[in-house]
Amino acid sequence: xxxxxxxxxxxxxxxxxxxxxxxxxxxxxxxxxxxxxxxxxxxxxxxxxxxxxxxxxxxxxxxxxxxxxxxxxxxxxxxxxxxxxxxxxxxxxxxxxxxxxxxxxxxxxxxxxxxxxxxxxxxxxxxxxxxxxxxxxxxxxxxxxxxxxxxxxxxxxxxxxxxxxxxxxxxxxxxxxxxxxxxxxxxxxxxxxxxxxxxxxxxxxxxxxxxxxxxxxxxxxxxxxxxxxxxxxxxxxxxxxxxxxxxxxxxxxxxxxxxxxxxxxxxxxxxxxxxxxxxxxxxxxxxxxxxxxxxxxxxxxxxxxxxxxxxxxxxxxxxxxxxxxxxxxxxxxxxxxxxxxxxxxxxxxxxxxxxxxxxxxxxxxxxxxxxxxxxxxxxxxxxxxxxxxxxxxxxxxxxxxxxxxxxxxxxxxxxxxxxxxxxxxxxxxxxxxxxxxxxxxxxxxxxxxxxxxxxxxxxxxxxxxxxxxxxxxxxxxxxxxxxxxxxxxxxxxxxx
Amino acid sequence: xxxxxxxxxxxxxxxxxxxxxxxxxxxxxxxxxxxxxxxxxxxxxxxxxxxxxxxxxxxxxxxxxxxxxxxxxxxxxxxxxxxxxxxxxxxxxxxxxxxxxxxxxxxxxxxxxxxxxxxxxxxxxxxxxxxxxxxxxxxxxxxxxxxxxxxxxxxxxxxxxxxxxxxxxxxxxxxxxxxxxxxxxxxxxxxxxxxxxxxxxxxxxxxxxxxxxxxxxxxxxxxxxxxxxxxxxxxxxxxxxxxxxxxxxxxxxxxxxxxxxxxxxxxxxxxxxxxxxxxxxxxx
Numbered sequence: 001x002x003x004x005x006x007x008x009x010x011x012x013x014x015x016x017x018x019x020x021x022x023x024x025x026x027x028x029x030x031x032x033x034x035x036x037x038x039x040x041x042x043x044x045x046x047x048x049x050x051x052x053x054x055x056x057x058x059x060x061x062x063x064x065x066x067x068x069x070x071x072x073x074x075x076x077x078x079x080x081x082x083x084x085x086x087x088x089x090x091x092x093x094x095x096x097x098x099x100x101x102x103x104x105x106x107x108x109x110x111x112x113x114x115x116x117x118x119x120x121x122x123x124x125x126x127x128x129x130x131x132x133x134x135x136x137x138x139x140x141x142x143x144x145x146x147x148x149x150x151x152x153x154x155x156x157x158x159x160x161x162x163x164x165x166x167x168x169x170x171x172x173x174x175x176x177x178x179x180x181x182x183x184x185x186x187x188x189x190x191x192x193x194x195x196x197x198x199x200x201x202x203x204x205x206x207x208x209x210x211x212x213x214x215x216x217x218x219x220x221x222x223x224x225x226x227x228x229x230x231x232x233x234x235x236x237x238x239x240x241x242x243x244x245x246x247x248x249x250x251x252x253x254x255x256x257x258x259x260x261x262x263x264x265x266x267x268x269x270x271x272x273x274x275x276x277x278x279x280x281x282x283x284x285x286x287x288x289x290x291x292x293x294x295x296x297x298x299x300x301x302x303x304x305x306x307x308x309x310x311x312x313x314x315x316x317x318x319x320x321x322x323x324x325x326x327x328x329x330x331x332x333x334x335x336x337x338x339x340x341x342x343x344x345x346x347x348x349x350x351x352x353x354x355x356x357x358x359x360x361x362x363x364x365x366x367x368x369x370x371x372x373x374x375x376x377x378x379x380x381x382x383x384x385x386x387x388x389x390x391x392x393x394x395x396x397x398x399x400x401x402x403x404x405x406x407x408x409x410x411x412x413x414x415x416x417x418x419x420x421x422x423x424x425x426x427x428x429x430x431x432x433x434x435x436x437x438x439x440x441x442x443x444x445x446x447x448x449x450x451x452x453x454x455x456x457x458x459x460x461x462x463x464x465x466x467x468x469x470x471x472x473x474x475x476x477x478x479x480x481x482x483x484x485x486x487x488x489x490x491x492x493x494x495x496x
Numbered sequence: 497x498x499x500x501x502x503x504x505x506x507x508x509x510x511x512x513x514x515x516x517x518x519x520x521x522x523x524x525x526x527x528x529x530x531x532x533x534x535x536x537x538x539x540x541x542x543x544x545x546x547x548x549x550x551x552x553x554x555x556x557x558x559x560x561x562x563x564x565x566x567x568x569x570x571x572x573x574x575x576x577x578x579x580x581x582x583x584x585x586x587x588x589x590x591x592x593x594x595x596x597x598x599x600x601x602x603x604x605x606x607x608x609x610x611x612x613x614x615x616x617x618x619x620x621x622x623x624x625x626x627x628x629x630x631x632x633x634x635x636x637x638x639x640x641x642x643x644x645x646x647x648x649x650x651x652x653x654x655x656x657x658x659x660x661x662x663x664x665x666x667x668x669x670x671x672x673x674x675x676x677x678x679x680x681x682x683x684x685x686x687x688x689x690x691x692x693x694x695x696x697x698x699x700x701x702x703x704x705x706x707x708x709x710x711x712x713x714x715x716x717x718x719x720x721x722x723x724x725x726x727x728x729x730x731x732x733x734x735x736x737x738x739x740x741x742x743x744x745x746x747x748x749x750x751x752x753x754x755x756x757x758x759x760x761x762x763x764x765x766x767x768x769x770x771x772x773x774x775x776x777x778x779x780x
Contacts, residue, residue: 007526076559083557085619086626089570097570106756107620107763126574127526133573137624 007127014038014131015138022142028052028111031139031146032062035101035113038135042128043099043117049074052111053082061111068116069098081112087132095119101132105140110147176248179238180210187243196250201226209235210244217241223251230255266441270458277321281314288314313358327387328459331466338381338470342494345376345385345420349411352389360397365407365426367393376413377494378420384467385491389422391460392487396426401482419490430481439477440465499675505646506683510589515540516581523578524691530569537565543584546779550580553773575627583608583634587777590641594648597655598735601775606732607634608774612767613722613760620760621718621750629718632697635690636719637734639681639698640665650674651735658737665736666702678702704746717746725761731768 021034032050039045047065051058051074058078069077080088081102090098099115167190170177176193180186184207198206205224213220213235223232229252236245288307292299299307330336353360353367360367378385389411396409404427414421431439440461461475468475468489479485512520518536522528537544544565551568552561556576562568569577591604611633618626644651658668669676681698696712697719707716720742726732727739 004526011526080557080559084572086573086576088572091567091570104619106622107616107759124530124570125526126522126524126528129573129575130526133624137622141622 011127011131011134014041015134018135018138022139025142025146027146028143029062031103031111031143032113035103035135035139036064036115039099039101039113039115039117039132043097043115045099045115045117047116049114050111051078051114053078053109067114068096069114074114077114078112082109085109085136087129087136089124089128089132099132101136101139103139103143104136105144110140110143174249176250177245178206178248179243179245180207181243182214182241184210193248196248198231198248199226199228202228202231202248206233206246206248209233209246213237213244214241225255266458273458274321274325278318281318281321284314285311285318324459324463327463331463336466336470338384338467340379340381340471342377342379343382345378345413345422345491346371346373348382348386349389349413352386352393353411355390356393356397359394360409363397363400363407365397365400365409367397368408368410370410370412372413376415376420378491379494380471380491381467384470388464388467388489389424391464392424395460396424396428396485396487399426399428399485401427401429401484415493416490418493420493421488421490423486423488425484425486427484430483430485431477431479432481436477436479440475502646502675502680503683506642506680507687509642509645509684509687511688512582512585513540515543516585519578519581520690523574528574530566530574533565533569543581546584546777547577547580549779550583550773550777551577554770555767555773557770573627576630579611579627579630579634582631583611583774584777586634586638586641590638590645593641593644595644595652595655597652597659598644599733602733603637603640603735604732605771605775606726606734607637608771609726609729609731609764609768610634610636610719610722612771613725613764614718616763616767617718617722617750617760620756620763621752623714623718625715628691628693629715629722632694632715632719633722635681635685635694635698636701636723637677637681637698638684639677639679640735642680642684643677655735658735660737662737664738664740665734666740668737676702702740705743708745714750717750721746721750725764729761729764 018034018038021037022031025031025034028050032048035050036045036048047067048062049060049064049067049069050062051060053059058074077090077098077100080090081100084100085102085104085107087102088098088100090100092098095118097117097119099117100112101115102109102112104110171191173190173192176196176198177188177190178186178193179188205226209220209222214237217237219237220235221233223230225231229250232249232251234247236247237243238245288311292304292307296304327336349369349371353369356367393409393411400407400409407427409424409426409428412423412425414423465475471491473490475487475489477485477487511517515536519533522533547565548562548568550556551572552558556572558571562571565577586607587604591600591607593600611630614629614633615626617623618629623629640651643654654665654668654672654674657663657671658665661668661671663671666676666678678699678701682695685695685698693712693715696707697716700707700712700716701719701723704713704716704720707713720740723734724740724742727734727736
């Protein structure tokens with residue numbers, strides 16, 4: 001009984017040392033060294049060989065000194081290690097022995113240590129058999145763990161390479177790409193995104209897109225203009241609702257090109273239009289003056305006066321058109337200088353109505369002036385404001401609705417704080433919502449065609465808006481197609 | 497059935513002789529050296545010859561012939577040599593009785609197969625004491641042999657009932673209200689003074705739950721499973737009419753997975769092809 005207690009102690013001490021050796025083992029070669037070291041406590045190992053069996057072949061991973069058995073001789077022992085899966089102490093010639101110690105896990109031989117030894121005095125005991133059995137078993141577990149660790153490392157490396165590969169692809173794209181998580185935090189940005197370096201406004205928009213994409217559970221596409229430029233956005237849901245990829249492209253150049261093309265087209269129309277506009281009065285003037293020239297002797301003074309009146313009217317109109325062109329060219333050169341002063345708005349409005357008299361009578365439009373009798377003093381450029389009023393009334397008359405029985409244009413004056421409000425309302429054909437902004441664009445005409453149904457240069461409203469802008473104000477339009485429109489702008493009241 | 501008389505009768509059954517006893521002892525004695533057995537071996541050359549014949553069989557697949565017991569011990573280990581010696585002894589003394597209902601050759605095959613599956617299972621699931629499982633498997637049904645040797649009519653009655661009613665041998669024993677083979681085994685193994693592990697697996701393999709929280713839980717679970725696998729694979733005959741019940745926890749506690757199980761079955765099929773020498777263990 002005492003002997004068996006001693007044996008258990010020896011067993012535990014040996015195992016403790018072996019476990020300690022394996023604790024620092026990093027690979028199969030380290031484990032082979034640990035096995036050699038622990039076996040060396042019982043036998044003198046003259047040389048050793050450690051081999052791993054994988055893919056139906058043995059691979060020698062460690063060879064110490066001159067291992068006496070040839071590769072062919074080893075074949076049998078390799079087979080034995082594979083089939084027995086237990087340690088063996090194999091007598092060779094003379095007093096030489098081969099220790100075969102396979103490392104086994106779940107019935108699989110992961111590595112085998114072959115030690116070439118001389119028989120020791122005690123020989124082979126049952127205690128050694130038990131210990132070797134444990135070494136075989138324990139080293140198998142450690143190798144399995146090392147294998148798993150290496151596999152995890154290898155797969156992590158593959159993943160890293162894959163990640164770099166995809167990042168390279170994403171970085172080569174000419175579109176900015178970013179990925180945000182559910183909390184709207186960025187988890188990925190490609191190189192182009194960093195180059196675009198979107199400002200807070202754009203980033204906020206991207207976050208909105210992420211929220212909408214997740215809410216509607218489908219990719220969104222949009223375009224939006226920012227101070228920084230014109231961007232297009234496309235979103236895709238990633239990782240089953242966990243993340244959203246947003247693709248953004250700076251399409252400012254594309255948009256600018258579109259705009260320039262549009263302007264170019266409008267300019268072409270404008271030239272055709274203005275030629276027509278200029279030719280009409282010029283033809284009239286020419287026809288009347290020719291008639292006078294040919295038959296001045298036969299004309300009575302009334303006819304002559306009437307003819308001359310027409311020529312004067314047409315000259316005025318021609319002058320008006322040329323003035324408008326001139327204003328436009330000044331506007332283009334940013335050379336529209338104001339000469340502001342205090343003046344009474346009431347007579348200016350009356351004069352503006354008077355200027356359009358012929359036109360509203362011809363179109364059977366009633367121009368109602370809902371303005372006070374007393375003075376309404378403002379601080380502005382009188383000549384320019386008159387021009388604006390003439391234009392706005394002229395437009396309202398021009399675009400009256402022929403189908404309505406009672407057609408009217410109403411001019412109203414109001415006052416808020418330090419400002420006077422001027423409102424020109426009509427019951428004309430109205431302007432569609434999408435046109436509201438465009439009507440103030442130079443050359444723009446709502447019908448946008450060369451029908452000449454309505455005369456005009458297409459510059460009127462652009463000039464009006466520019467003039468009001470120069471006063472630091474804005475013309476606001478409200479309109480319902482088929483019902484009518486209202487143009488409103490404000491001017492500063494005269495001081496004192 | 498007079499239990500006292502029965503016990504006396506069991507006492508009269510053959511015990512391992514000196515050589516076998518010595519081999520069994522050395523397998524449990526840490527300081528025993530292979531050389532110690534040389535002298536013992538010379539006392540029963542016929543027995544040693546049978547051992548060497550087994551050692552050189554395809555079952556162990558040694559690269560060259562082994563001609564000495566000490567060599568067999570060094571190469572195969574004390575415990576494996578002990579297993580061979582025990583196989584020779586039990587086959588001779590306990591699978592040699594008269595039976596009308598049970599084919600003894602198939603019954604022997606069952607014992608060797610359960611022993612083989614036990615050892616392979618231990619290997620597969622990483623239970624390091626695998627040679628002991630061969631011994632446990634070999635002796636797990638020794639109680640039936642005791643019944644057969646002492647009361648051939650009793651064994652035949654149990655087998656006939658089990659096969660007719662398609663119930664297990666154990667269920668048939670319960671139905672007949674006679675002491676089970678587990679009890680017979682317990683008495684015999686105790687008399688032999690064999691390791692407790694053998695006693696437990698021979699007397700508890702139908703009731704693995706009774707050992708569930710003991711240090712013998714793993715080996716008993718392994719033997720229960722090995723019996724089940726041998727029955728399902730149709731390897732040998734243990735006198736039952738249907739396969740035994742295996743509690744689900746036996747699989748779970750041993751950490752079996754479908755992959756592990758498939759691998760085990762493959763290695764069992766491979767090893768069972770090499771048991772010829774065990775089937776003809778006494779020689780011609």
